[in-house]
Amino acid sequence: MTARIFRLFIPLLAVAAAALCSMAIIALSGRDPLMICEKLFRATFASGYGAGQVLFKTTTLIFTGLAVALPFRARLFNVGGEGQLQLAALAAAITGALLPESLPPVVAVLFSAFAAMAAGGLWGASAGLLKVRFGVNEVISTIMLNFIAQATTGYLMSWRFAEPSTGHTAETGGAFMLPQIDDLFGLFAGSPANISLLIALGTALCAALYLFRSRAGYELQAVGLQPEAAKYAGIQSGRHVTAVMGLAGAIAGLGALNLVSGYKHYYEAGLTGGFGFSGIAVALLAGANPLWIVPAALFFGLLEYGGLAVGAYVPKDIFMIIQALTILIVIVLNARKP
């Protein structure tokens, strides 16, 4: 029993230990760690704009974190969040640029969401199919699919969709834009935080229901925990592998709503900026639990934006070190024999 309780506290322990380590690194770099902490706090939670920036990053990380966490339950490691998100972002931007602006906003946003989910979902499902049909390890296939996604979006941008002399796609019509939280509630003034945060929270909840309450989630976990027994119980693991990879890709794709429909309103190279990869860290910190994804994403969102905010005092690289340390500590603590 004590071992189980210990496991619950692993993420907190890891965060605390990583924070201590980074304090030491900051001190070594010749800065006062407490001063940096204070600056970090002022730049983020103490200001509406900063908090909004953190939440904006958190939103994408919830989606990409879920995209890693769900397959993880079936012992699949989806490293392809980045590619899935990239294709989805381009798909959402193109949909917004090509469809008439006169559509009712709800329909328009649904179109974007559908395009994003379809693009990401197809990309994820193809990794699943490669695994089921040909036994290709999903780590390798998702990495390769990341390259293909990167190159494809680059190609499509330069040869077809980029507006001349801007490097990004045409701006989407107003109907395709998600309202800012600032506009709706007057919070987080001027920040890019938008209502896709609510979609992210809803998605995390749905993912938890799927995993812990539905028959599909029950079967999926059986496939992950005891594949042989699952076969004996008549569970077709191949279907679950393809489906959960497709689902993961679709959820990663929804991250595009935050980036495109909620913020930039167009696609440009570098828009997804590694969110897909940070999602792996989020999922690991959360122990692949869909509900824990939310605080884990918040923590990494804080680091991502906080690193920028105090960049004048300490190099941003220190925050990358903290992220990586946290994950390493989580893994080490989990690997410890109870």
Next chain:
Amino acid sequence: MENAIRLTALSKKFGTVEACRSVSLSIRSGSIHAVVGENGAGKSTLARLIYGMHRPDGGTMEINGTPVSFASPAEAIAAGIGMVHQHFMLVPTLTVAENVTLGLEKKRLFFPLDPEGSAESIRQLSLKYGLAVDPLAPVSTLSVGEEQRVEILKVLYRNARILILDEPTAVLTPQETSRLFAMLRSLAGEGKTILIITHKLDEVLALADTVTVMSRGSVTGTLSCKETSKEELARMMVGRSVLLRIENPPSTPGETVLSVENLGFRTAAGLVKLEKVSFCIRSGEIFGLAGVEGNGQSELLSLLWGIHDRSGQLSGKMLFEGADITGRSPGEIARLGVSLVPEDRLKHAVVPGFSVAGNMIFGRHREKRFHQGFGFDRREVAEYSRNLGGTYDVRCTDHENTPLGALSGGNQQKVVVARELDRPGLKLLILSQPTRGVDIGAIEQIHRSIIGARDQGAAILLVSSELDELIALSTRIGALYQGSIRRIFSPEEVREGRKRGRPFEEELGLSIT
């Protein structure tokens, strides 16, 4: 003559299981010594103790008169002991010569090897002992028999004077087996000592000089092969202390539920696992299948449950209520009203990380009663689990939050048996070793439920290595030997046999060895 190995009061416990109980044994130098016994009798543990893979909890061991205590196989190898495992440990991408010399390259790291030299010495070694195999062939291109020869070469190359072979004939064809035996005899002629672990009595009598019988971790006796017989060995192997008595009123069989006709199965490698197996089971009867492990039981069960190796070759028919079920998936077969309690409970029947309630519906989780709206009806599942757990005396207070892995083996098995027996519309129940690793109380409980299911009209296939269990429960008993049913004991014979007790057990034991 001096002893190559002398064991005195060697003991080994795994948890609460005594795998070896005060085993004392002497093996003459230059002899072929066999250790026989049923599964779980402790033969393999004994071999591993000698080879240094396990450390004994008590007792002493002498090799060629010197007391030894091995901390690892490396020390045993240094003392001149070599072991050929049942599952070969070869690197498939390397050649025979490379595999044999692996770890003994006699070169410093990063210095070039001498492949021709080692190939030549291996060629001479293989000629000397009649172990025909090409030293330069990659191991991946070899047959199973050749792979075994490579394993033996490995041992000889390390100058072993004592060879331990664990179930060496399990994977061999009859021709390969006789070649192996000829080679082992010539090795013994050279003065090597050979210890062979097996459960095949014919082979023991054909090959060994001396035989030690083990049963439930203890040595029942050591005999000279010239002075013993198959009958005597079988009796010593079977020797059971507790005979379970269970109320078994006569049954009234009805319609035929399962009928297996001329079933055959051959692996992709060409090994015949089942040949012309025919039997049928009627509703309300228990068909017991006796047999030593490895005689086709697992293949038969995987065929019936639709999870056999699809690369193998199948012949014959399996009819369930007249319809052929060959090639159907486990899910489809279960939906017909078939339940399976597999032999390896932890690996095949449960998810230890799921709660007890989650396991109580595992495999039956598609049933409508457990669902409500979008997900599971958690109240119903928990209540079902508690009720069924109560009926089957599963010792667990919180079905929803206790992981199944936290229960004892007996209680885990009760969960599996309860779940499978309670399947709605159960017509055929397949049980494999339903009471293995289960305490006496749980055994009784499980046996009563099996008789109960029979009386409710289920057809039951009971596969067990416990002869007393088969005799106590079965209506009829088939004796499976080398993939075929050698004999089927009629209901009258079984009923009579139950009264005769021991002599019938021996008769049955003989028909499966």
